[in-house]
Amino acid sequence: MKISTCLMTAALAGVVFAGSACTAKAVDDTKKDASAAIDATKSGAVKAIEATKQAGEETADVAKDVAQKTADVASAAGAAMSDGWITAKLKTKFADEILLNGSDINVDTFDHVVTLKGTVLTAAAKARAEVMASGTEGVARVVNELVVKQG
DSSP: OHHHHHHHHHHHHHHHHHHHHHHHHHHHHHHHHHHHHHHHHHHHHHHHHHHHHHHHHHHHHHHHHHHHHHHHHHHHHHHHHHHHHHHHHHHHHHHHOGGGTTOEEEEEEETTEEEEEEEESSHHHHHHHHHHHHTSTTOOEEEEEEEEOOO
């Protein structure tokens, strides 16, 4: 029986050693797998960050192009609108000016040059209309063809 007890003890000791060896190998394998997963995650994150940066740079380039094109269109439209704006502004100013009551003033604007035509009641009204026109934002020059109405 002593041999059997010895065999049993030896077999049990072998199982314990073998079991702990298996457990240590499993732990090592798990560590290796986790390390590989962490490396893959880091690599994926770096690629995602680079792709995001590239997309951001491309978006910025497109935004700059759109801004430039918008500025070009606004500039072209601004020149055409400025003549209309000048004409409207002067008509409003003339309507509010007491000295110009009873006047019949036609305002034409082309390339920021204002031409005043029509009739006014006094020489002072003619001069006042010219001063008002030349003092309006965007006006480069005034051509005063107003006629003082007699009688």
